[in-house]
Amino acid sequence: MVNIGLLGCGTVGSGVVKLLASNRDVISLRTGQGVAIKRILEKDPEKVLSLGLSEDVLCADIKDILDDDHISVVVELIGGIEPARTFILQALRKGKNVVTANKDLIAVHGQELLAAAEENKVDFFFEASVGGGIPLIYPLKHSLGANRIKEVMGIVNGTTNYILTKMSEEGLEFSRALKEAQELGYAEADPTSDVEGYDAARKIAILASIAFNSRVTFENVYVEGITRLSPLDIKYGYELGYVVKLLAIAQEIDGRVQARVHPAFIPMHHPLAAVKGVYNAVFVNGDAVGEVMFFGRGAGQMPTASAVVGDIMEICHNLSHGTTGMLGCTCFEAKEIIPIDKVESKFYIRMLVKDRPGVLAAIAGVFGSHQLSIATVLQKTSGEEFAQLVLVTHRVPESDLRDALMVLGEMSIVAEICNVIRVEGEDSKV
Amino acid sequence: MVNIGLLGCGTVGSGVVKLLASNRDVISLRTGQGVAIKRILEKDPEKVLSLGLSEDVLCADIKDILDDDHISVVVELIGGIEPARTFILQALRKGKNVVTANKDLIAVHGQELLAAAEENKVDFFFEASVGGGIPLIYPLKHSLGANRIKEVMGIVNGTTNYILTKMSEEGLEFSRALKEAQELGYAEADPTSDVEGYDAARKIAILASIAFNSRVTFENVYVEGITRLSPLDIKYGYELGYVVKLLAIAQEIDGRVQARVHPAFIPMHHPLAAVKGVYNAVFVNGDAVGEVMFFGRGAGQMPTASAVVGDIMEICHNLSHGTTGMLGCTCFEAKEIIPIDKVESKFYIRMLVKDRPGVLAAIAGVFGSHQLSIATVLQKTSGEEFAQLVLVTHRVPESDLRDALMVLGEMSIVAEICNVIRVEGEDSKV
Numbered sequence: 001m002v003n004i005g006l007l008g009c010g011t012v013g014s015g016v017v018k019l020l021a022s023n024r025d026v027i028s029l030r031t032g033q034g035v036a037i038k039r040i041l042e043k044d045p046e047k048v049l050s051l052g053l054s055e056d057v058l059c060a061d062i063k064d065i066l067d068d069d070h071i072s073v074v075v076e077l078i079g080g081i082e083p084a085r086t087f088i089l090q091a092l093r094k095g096k097n098v099v100t101a102n103k104d105l106i107a108v109h110g111q112e113l114l115a116a117a118e119e120n121k122v123d124f125f126f127e128a129s130v131g132g133g134i135p136l137i138y139p140l141k142h143s144l145g146a147n148r149i150k151e152v153m154g155i156v157n158g159t160t161n162y163i164l165t166k167m168s169e170e171g172l173e174f175s176r177a178l179k180e181a182q183e184l185g186y187a188e189a190d191p192t193s194d195v196e197g198y199d200a201a202r203k204i205a206i207l208a209s210i211a212f213n214s215r216v217t218f219e220n221v222y223v224e225g226i227t228r229l230s231p232l233d234i235k236y237g238y239e240l241g242y243v244v245k246l247l248a249i250a251q252e253i254d255g256r257v258q259a260r261v262h263p264a265f266i267p268m269h270h271p272l273a274a275v276k277g278v279y280n281a282v283f284v285n286g287d288a289v290g291e292v293m294f295f296g297r298g299a300g301q302m303p304t305a306s307a308v309v310g311d312i313m314e315i316c317h318n319l320s321h322g323t324t325g326m327l328g329c330t331c332f333e334a335k336e337i338i339p340i341d342k343v344e345s346k347f348y349i350r351m352l353v354k355d356r357p358g359v360l361a362a363i364a365g366v367f368g369s370h371q372l373s374i375a376t377v378l379q380k381t382s383g384e385e386f387a388q389l390v391l392v393t394h395r396v397p398e399s400d401l402r403d404a405l406m407v408l409g410e411m412s413i414v415a416e417i418c419n420v421i422r423v424e425g426e427d428s429k430v
Numbered sequence: 431m432v433n434i435g436l437l438g439c440g441t442v443g444s445g446v447v448k449l450l451a452s453n454r455d456v457i458s459l460r461t462g463q464g465v466a467i468k469r470i471l472e473k474d475p476e477k478v479l480s481l482g483l484s485e486d487v488l489c490a491d492i493k494d495i496l497d498d499d500h501i502s503v504v505v506e507l508i509g510g511i512e513p514a515r516t517f518i519l520q521a522l523r524k525g526k527n528v529v530t531a532n533k534d535l536i537a538v539h540g541q542e543l544l545a546a547a548e549e550n551k552v553d554f555f556f557e558a559s560v561g562g563g564i565p566l567i568y569p570l571k572h573s574l575g576a577n578r579i580k581e582v583m584g585i586v587n588g589t590t591n592y593i594l595t596k597m598s599e600e601g602l603e604f605s606r607a608l609k610e611a612q613e614l615g616y617a618e619a620d621p622t623s624d625v626e627g628y629d630a631a632r633k634i635a636i637l638a639s640i641a642f643n644s645r646v647t648f649e650n651v652y653v654e655g656i657t658r659l660s661p662l663d664i665k666y667g668y669e670l671g672y673v674v675k676l677l678a679i680a681q682e683i684d685g686r687v688q689a690r691v692h693p694a695f696i697p698m699h700h701p702l703a704a705v706k707g708v709y710n711a712v713f714v715n716g717d718a719v720g721e722v723m724f725f726g727r728g729a730g731q732m733p734t735a736s737a738v739v740g741d742i743m744e745i746c747h748n749l750s751h752g753t754t755g756m757l758g759c760t761c762f763e764a765k766e767i768i769p770i771d772k773v774e775s776k777f778y779i780r781m782l783v784k785d786r787p788g789v790l791a792a793i794a795g796v797f798g799s800h801q802l803s804i805a806t807v808l809q810k811t812s813g814e815e816f817a818q819l820v821l822v823t824h825r826v827p828e829s830d831l832r833d834a835l836m837v838l839g840e841m842s843i844v845a846e847i848c849n850v851i852r853v854e855g856e857d858s859k860v
């Protein structure tokens with residue numbers, strides 16, 4: 001019998017309790033042993049009692065779990081940095097294996113935690129931290145291990161994907177779509193972490209670290225959120241054959257690593273374009289396997305519990321064979337991070353310009369003088385003083401584009417540079 | 431250093447040799463040791479020499495590999511039942527770990543081979559046998575282990591998917607599309623195993639055995655191929671909002687298991703509908719995780735080599751920790767197989783009927799008297815003697831439908847029952 005100490009009995013914690021109960025039979029068949037929740041650290045007793053658990057399971061002090069030698073696995077589902085970090089470190093140092101879904105923590109303190117696990121020869125697993133129940137970390141570390149991973153690209157935040165789907169399909173403004181998402185419980189009261197891209201940035205930092213065997217932290221990820229997107233951009237993008245998504249992208253280029261999160265136009269026929277609502281999907285491009293995609297619900301009580309219990313079961317296997325701590329940190333290298341200025345992308349640029357002859361030539365001239373090649377022009381003449389002008393560039397260095405935009409912004413014929421959106425996924429062969 | 435004995439140096443075998451060479455650095459970083467091909471059993475020396483390997487590597491007798499105590503992993507890529515089965519059994523009994531991509535063998539003799547591996551405390555891995563390089567078996571056994579799997583459904587044969595994509599997009603007849611596939615090397619000279627669904631049946635037998643922890647063999651799978659599909663069915667299906675795919679489906683229903691391969695109409699918005707050409711995709715529906723999908727190239731030299739080398743690396747880990755044989759056979763139960771007659775499906779039925787009043791009423795009457803409820807009727811009156819009549823039923827038991835078709839087939843107003851195609855995937859929430 002493997003005994004669990006659970007830290008936090010909120011949405012995911014309750015899901016773990018429920019799943020261990022409802023699938024007790026298959027879990028014990030597959031692991032060859034029983035798994036039981038022995039203690040739950042939770043301030044609100046009602047959360048524990050309402051699951052039908054006895055009051056004896058409840059505890060108010062982390063010591064009750066740390067000092068219990070019968071507990072071999074600690075499951076941290078409190079979230080946030082502290083006290084989660086301290087509790088996990090204490091548990092690892094006590095020789096307990098740890099499972100967590102805490103992306104905020106891993107994306108910043110992953111190195112410290114993995115090192116502590118290694119020192120104490122215990123497992124520290126976090127499959128649930130990215131993509132909810134979608135198997136991602138495990139297949140990346142194991143099944144795809146023979147590949148030099150070139151790119152990981154995906155939709156890893158369900159809240160923003162729901163908002164963008166609403167904006168795209170119903171022409172809603174961002175603020176209106178956000179409000180609907182909040183009403184349905186898909187977005188939190190303070191949506192900052194989701195809509196500003198921070199949540200996605202933490203997830204891509206974790207995936208990049210594993211894919212490239214080199215530490216990528218939250219601070220290394222360039223981030224832009226979706227708050228500035230307008231229905232007009234979505235409409236023009238559609239005319240150009242694109243769908244907008246909040247993409248998390250990590251690439252290894254000549255031995256260096258680049259990671260970023262930003263809204264991006266992708267071709268309508270790209271498989272990620274079909275990923276709607278709260279679903280997540282991640283493409284992995286390996287030099288041998290080519291492009292593979294993992295798709296599913298990236299959040300939610302039971303999908304996340306599925307990943308947490310999957311990790312617990314892996315620890316059960318390792319416990320019964322005396323092999324915990326076998327797979328520790330895989331950041332064997334220290335690859336340089338490429339700053340966003342050095343990244344080459346295709347860009348969609350929407351401007352409000354004076355609607356008169358010669359304007360397009362003048363603007364094109366600025367692009368030309370910065371060595372920026374234009375692929376497509378979409379001009380929306382309205383007969384008014386100003387017209388919408390949309391340009392799509394070929395692949396150009398970000399710094400060169402910024403220089404050109406600086407010049408354009410000061411031209412009298414340019415009333416406003418309304419939006420700049422990267423274009424991705426056109427090289428995919430899928 | 432882990433030494434490999436390779437059986438067969440054809441397409442996939444050469445891919446394995448190339449991948450071990452080209453990614454030597456990441457493979458040794460990730461496994462903590464070197465991996466080398468020590469011996470290759472191959473009749474055609476040119477295949478080995480053309481890879482730049484020395485003649486010393488070549489061997490003509492399996493004994494040279496079996497009796498070499500420095501070889502700890504045997505990679506079987508000969509294919510077919512014999513001599514592959516005997517070679518693998520001999521290797522396992524010699525205490526060697528085995529990796530294979532041989533679906534024909536696993537789908538029939540999996541039990542015997544896994545038992546031999548268990549007895550000898552060695553690993554026997556076969557990730558490459560299903561879905562090429564797409565991680566499937568590993569995530570099913572590990573990451574999704576907490577789930578009671580309800581269904582596995584997917585496109586697991588690239589050849590037929592290429593043919594059906596061609597037929598759908600260009601209106602080609604089956605025979606023409608097959609010819610194109612053969613010219614491009616996507617279909618073999620004898621395409622039987624692919625187009626009759628046998629290849630897909632072997633793969634779903636393997637996936638079902640793992641998903642449901644109960645042995646499902648090739649013989650347990652109901653199989654229909656794609657040879658009878660006509661462009662007319664594809665056209666009418668399109669009018670009804672469907673796309674045709676060769677689906678492999680396995681379900682657990684009330685503790686019993688059902689597995690089948692047949693052409694099926696799926697809704698156009700279903701994610702599997704977007705899987706085109708030689709790509710594969712598999713949906714797994716677990717009670718906690720919901721629907722997750724795995725997508726990628728289901729065949730080809732390097733994708734398949736990716737899975738084979740992934741398995742080799744897993745064995746390297748296990749060898750260095752003395753834990754080979756830890757994960758043996760997972761068919762802990764012996765669930766009953768549900769015969770196809772007892773399966774409930776929605777059916778599309780296309781008939782050629784006399785084009786005169788009262789005919790539809792008479793046909794509908796036959797369905798009614800068999801308790802078969804009709805969902806949709808599509809009648810194509812042509813002004814000629816006969817008209818095309820398409821009916822789509824609600825979910826009905828297969829045996830009842832067959833009884834009704836028997837009666838219809840004998841009616842003078844029915845010239846021909848042209849095709850019967852199941853409709854799947856309408857319950858998906860994705």
